[in-house]
Amino acid sequence: MGRLLFFYAFLFYCHFLNALFTVEAPQSLCIVERGNNVTMECTFPVNGKLEFRDLSVSWEKKDGLKQVYVLHKGKEDLKNQHIDFKGRIKLLKENLNLGRSLLQITDVKLRDAGVYRCVIAYGGADYKTIHLKVKAPYRIINQGVVSTGHNEWRLTCQSEGYPEAVVIWQNRNYEDLTYKANTRFETASDQLYLVTSTLTIKSGIDEIFYCTFWNKELQENTTAVLHIADSTDGILQTESRRFVGATLIATAFVGSVLLFLLCIRKGFQVILTGYKRTVENPASIRIYLP
Template sequence: MMEKLLLLHIFLVCWHSLNALFTVEAPKSLYTAELGSNVTMECIFPVNGKLKFKDLSVIWEKKDEVRKDVYVLLKGKEDSGSQHSDFQGRIKMLKENLDFGQSLLQISNVKLKDAGLYYCLIEYGGADYKTISLKVQAPYRTIIQEVVSTGDKEWKLTCQSEGYPKADVIWQNGGCQDLTDKANTSYETGSDQLYRVTSTLTIKNRTRENFRCIFWNKEIQENTSADLYILDSADDVLWTESRHFVWPILIVSVLVGSVSITICIRKALFTVEVPQQLYVAEYGSNVTMECRFPVNGSLNLELLSVVWEQKRQGQLESRDVYTLRNGKALLSSQHRDYMGRAALLHKELKSGRALLQITNVKITDAGSYLCLIDYQGADYKYITLEIKASYKIINIQKTRKWNEDKFAFICQSEGFPLAEVFWQNEKNFSLSGSANTTYTLTTDGLYNVTSILIINQNMNENYSCVFWNKELNENTSAYIYSLALMSTQHGGQKSLILFIVATCVIVLVLLPALIIFQKRKSFKNCRAKKDRKGKFSPPVTDENRGYYNSQIETSYLSTVIYSGESRNVNL
């Protein structure tokens, strides 16, 4: 189990580099299986020569509220202990095909709860994965019929069947009249998750008439029908007394009724088709979704109604995107979020194509869209729209934490859906555990993701942050060069030291000059005072002039020397 978790962790961190070298492919992205049957899903991978089984790891998982291990092979050894209880005894890996780069997962006795999304992850000198969808169906093959007379020419017609997914029940009579609205249909779900559908139609004052109940499964485009016949009491007596007369009447009635009901069913089973069930659009771009309907000749626009509605996850009410009623646009019902952005391409309607175009796509446009068309019959289909906003631009900041010998590397970006952020050094060693990642929602519905990594000053390495969007299978990377930051920091420290040294040198040079200047100024002031007092002093003669000058010089030099010694002491 620990090896499996480690493999998944390495895969998530290093996917962007490994994927370029190793690719897993899925020949089919969707499988449909019938309840109780077997299904084999496949993904393929490159072998390049003879397979080294001990180097191969294969993991099949099912995505539910909690991921379930379906099959695990780690380094050539099966790990049956991790297999979820839902799949025990029903899973087989066709190992003989692994030599050819085929990972074939066989599920026997398929159950309804097996439906969902599966991951096929393979590690063999590289790692990659693909997603595969499995749908499970149970056709409504057997219909139990019952015709009961309640008296006073009232009849109760009942049809019951079991299947999956939920089916609609359509009632028709021999006159091409749709009686579905008059029927009462109920649904029950058993422990096997099958739908038990019971539909009852009550008819008054009807005799010698045939009816048909149709179990219509829209999701798998399949229908099963049963015919019911009502005979009056006279026919019952005639049937008893003269059967040879009743048989021809009954046969003709059945044949005529079958032909008329078949014509009605063609009208009732007016079908809308969707060439594409899933659309993925980039935030701010335009998207055009399509559903098709049968025209059968030239289009009569006055008979055509088209309704596009959006249903967002978690929202009870749907939003009117665009409505065309009897050939005329009904813009008054359009939701304000789509005003000026959603339009129906009318020119394509004559070709049986209802194209809805949405411009300047927003995050809130994501969801399920109903395309309902009424044109001599009615049907609808659902289309899913997913919006992505790639984390294209990553803003980088590099700062030093004051009072600490640490650096903070910051990566910030906006996008949708929510992305995970992985950090690693130049040796591809994961540092995500040391990072702090937060996110907020913008007014546009985008995720503003910020991740901060703190490292020590002595870690002279380069780093990268990876914004990994799992849902879109997309990643964006940014690189941070710590050496440049550290050299900048050290360069700043060196500049500060040079500034201090230069200042000290300047002070040492200017200080003695300033002292000499001050002493000379003081000396001149003293001499001026003595000159003023010379009137009362004995005159300076040639004999004492030399002595006087020598005394002055001695006094001056003593002062300078004393000042220099004082400066040295202070330093």
């Protein structure tokens, strides 16, 4: 912390000492999708060959002054790096010779969103801020169609994203059915929202319904198509009937085999009994001659 305060004091002093030294940010706004990598950049004047021992670079996140990365007098110093960034930060040092400070964040989280300050001290000193925006579109929609009987259907759409999405329901003619739906929000991992929307409606077969997840902040939407067809309920009934039929056939077959084996066993027992009596009483053997 003492080194950081010294760095800012030096920055304040050098700002007046050398007004010609300026740091620029080619992109003041960076937008990245959650889970991807992002590289933020600020540039500074080098004027010839870069002397690393005279260069200090600091990247920090303004909320809570979280230290992201520090290069002090040409040497990397990560002992005070905030735990949020451990193992996910890399400064592309090969670009420093060109006067470019490129900070790479891998596997971006929603919590990484915010304002970052890039501070460069090299003879003079200056800084620029960059706003990082992280988006999490509701890209994958899990859907379900279940018959509740009497031509009534329960349609369900579920997806994860950020921030909270508005779920819009429409029929084949794009008539709004949203007011009939029940939508609930739950908190998932990494600040994501798990949004589940259910529409219960009476409908015949071969009908189409649409559920759209509208992310107002990102101005993005994703739509799923739910199709009510003969096969939705028919396949279940057909499979059930086939299963029952197969069971009856199998039962009858097994019963026949068991009955056959039982008859054979009884016949065999009768033969054995007769043989036993004959052996025990040989006089009982009668020979009939023609």
